[in-house]
Amino acid sequence: MxxxxxxxxxxxxGLTTTKIKGVDAQGNAIDLFTVNERPLSVFLNNREIVTLMTVGDYPELLGLGYLVNQHMINDDDIIEMIxxxxxIETVVVRTERTTDYEEKLKRKILTSGCGQGTVFGDIMDNLDDVHLPQNANLKTSxxxxxxxxxxxxxxxYQKAGSIHACVLCKNATPLIYMEDVGRHNALDKIAGYMYQHNMVGGDYVIYTTGRMTSEMVIKAVSMGIPILISRSGATHWALELAQKAGLSLISRAKGKRFIALCATERIIFDD
Known part of the structure; x- marks a missing residue:
């Protein structure tokens, strides 16, 4: 296959983990791995926007995806260089046009995301104008x-634990599997890849190992993703925002079990 x-x-x-020694419950010395965590400062042109704590891989995709999901870079922007x-653990994204990040920085909402959970307020306002594709569906099989x-x-996660994952999928096929110390970082890396490759979100599904919070819903909606699946649960505000945007939330997904919370008409029960 x-x-x-x-x-x-x-x-x-060798970049994302470090080998350490520990002692187990029986007093035996053991070797194990820990996930690395390091800062990444993100600049948009000449302005420092944020410092993210990250596992350290795909920094260019993370920086770009963060800016895209904050609506600081638009679909029609031309990226001159990353x-x-x-x-110095810094990524700089340079655009052809002069961006309006100064205005956006004046109004922001801090969400409950692990680490840096900033979401600019205008994204919340624009949820009323979002129209996710209604013809998207997913079979239970x-x-x-x-x-x-x-x-x-x-x-x-299998090697060291202490990390979240997000996976971009199409039907039963996983395509882009990203991990990071925060699930929002993993999702931003996917957003960066999608932006670079002009991938339209309506044909795809996102799976995450972490809980579905308001920030995860907002990012998924910003990416045009119609279906969000989680191994964990969802906060009530995430559910309210998903209902408002028409995003399908599928929680507690393990094996053949799951609980669909909203926009369940996209699910085809064939299994």
């Missing part, structure tokens, strides 16, 4: 197959 992934975790890359300097493939994929 061919590998369906465009990007997937590389637990052995520069990453590993020594595809959900089960998707979860099985993701579970069988080697990951940083």
């Amino acid at each position: 061919n590998d369906p992934y465009l990007i997937k975790p590389d637990p052995e890359n 520069e990453y300097d590993a020594e 595809d959900i089960a197959a998707l979860l099985a493939t993701i579970k069988a994929t080697p990951s940083l």
Whole structure:
């Protein structure tokens, strides 16, 4: 069987984990791995926007995806260059036009995302204008197959734990599997890849290992994703925002089990 992934975790890359020693409950010395966590400063042109705590891989995609999901970069913007300097842990995204980030920085909402949870206020206002595709659907058999493939994929979580994952999927096929110390970072990396490759969100599904909070819903809606699946649950505000935007939320997804919370008409019960 061919590998369906465009990007997937590389637990052995030596960048994202560190080997340490510990002692187990019986007093035995053991070797284990911890996930790395380091700062990444994101600049838009000449303005520093944010410093994110991240596992350290795909910094260019993370920086770009963060700016896209904050609506600081528009669909019609021309990216002149993305520069990453590993020594000073900084990524700079340069656009052809002069951006309006100064105005956007005046009004923001801090969400409950792990680490940096900033969402600019105008994104909340624009939810009324969002129209996610109603013809998108997902078979229950595809959900089960998707979860099985993701579970069988080697990951940083299997190696070291203490990390979240987000996976961009199409039907029963996982395509882009990102991990990070915050689930919102993993989703931003996917957004960065989609922006670079002109991928329209309406044909895709997002799976996340973390809980579905307001921030995750807002980011999914901003990406045009119509279906969000989680191994965990959802906050009530996330549910209210999803209902407002017409986003399908599927929670507690494990094996062949799940609980659909809203916009359930997209689910085809064939299994």
